Amino acid sequence: MTSVYFHIGRYWLLLGNVFSKPERRSVYRKLIIQEIDKIGLQSLGIVGLLSLFMGAVVTLQTAANIDSGWIPRWTIGFTTRQTMILEFSSTIVCLILSGKVGGNISSEIGTMRITEQIDAMDIMGINSASYLILPKIIAAMFIFPFLVIISMFLGIAAGAGVGTTSGVISMTDYVYGLQYYFDGFQVSYTLIKTVVFAFIITSVSSYHGFYTFGGPREVGESSTRAVVYSMVLILIANYILTQILLL
């Protein structure tokens, strides 16, 4: 239990350093743009691929499970929309990104730690925590919502494409389902969740990388811990945010 308090305390102390005054703002602006590319744009492929297939599968599975005259066909469009907006595009995509982005961040910073690159920055008088971590946090909190919006769009579009070409639903019914009882706040809810998840992924992964000591094996262990803790915290945050925002 002492260890848990130790890590929580050290995590908050690290965040204190991360959010302290940066040395030179112009350098940080450039770093944020680089991180947006690395964290966000380079994740576009995997997010797009997953979203297309998930949208298509949700549509087909819903169609297969409502083989009853009592349930209208537009339910397929409605279910696809709800699945993509409420859970898949935010929570599931962020869980996947915690593996891709979180593992990458942790191993990058961990390698810098064991090769003394972070010590070199500290000796120069640079706030290494802020220099290395702040751009990643800002970049992720900015770009992840765009990834999630793209994911929603692609998932719903794939559902429409597969649903109409396979003949399980007409485009009119699908669009009716999409529009049925649409609550715009649900999109806001999912974007709020995404921003929180982005913060969790980048800060937790950076924490594990920043406090890596040893050699390559420890870098690997840090990456694993970063991904596992990020995922667990995302699931807990998802529950808390849903409770607060939707009920």
Place this chain on the structure above:
Amino acid sequence: MIEVRNISKSFNGHDVLKNISVSFYPGKVNFIIGRSGSGKSVLTKCIVGLMEVDRGEIIFDDRNFTKLDRWDRKDIRQEMGMLFQGSALFSSMTVEENVMFPLHMFSKMNKGEMMDRVNFCLKRVNLEGKNHLYPSEISGGMQKRTGIARAIAMNPKYLFCDEPNSGLDPQTAIVIDNLIKEITYEFGSTTVVVSHDMNSVIEIGDHINFIYQGELWWKGDKRAILHTENTELNNFVFPSEFMKEIRESLKG
């Protein structure tokens, strides 16, 4: 001048540094030597502020480093340059970007002035024309020289070198040693070299401090090493019978 006064450091109840007091002089190459695990790296990390001491003081030209907070230490840190054992070059940056990094973060120079300074530093370490290579594309010796170029970019008053010759062949090691000596004399910096390479010590050492089991066991110049009767130092410097014979012949 750097003065270390009565510093102690322990890890999990194990005393690594025991009440060490030592001075490092400007314009001189000051060595810290000792066996692996003797505490010399911990001593250096305490001096540069990568580790906090349990007791004692570290004074940089009348400025008590141990009593300053992180923000006030910044001024002294910007007067430090350090060459790391593994060079610690930023792998995502080219040679030029590595050397320019401290200038970019702290100096008020414009781009042209920074480039001039980078080229001067690279020329000083014989790396002209290597600006656009990445650390992974250059040899170990060149990485060390890039590390030196980065360390001197801000014209440091205090230069620290942690095992500068580790992993280098003897000839390249001599090149690095001479570079450290020349830069020390040229810029008048207070240079502290941590090493267990006795060839380097004899080649460029002005003041030598021998650490043994966390204590300052012996200090003197390189000539005094040959004549000392200190058993632990003799065992460290002349570990084999062959080396002992060399010592006797040198004494003679």
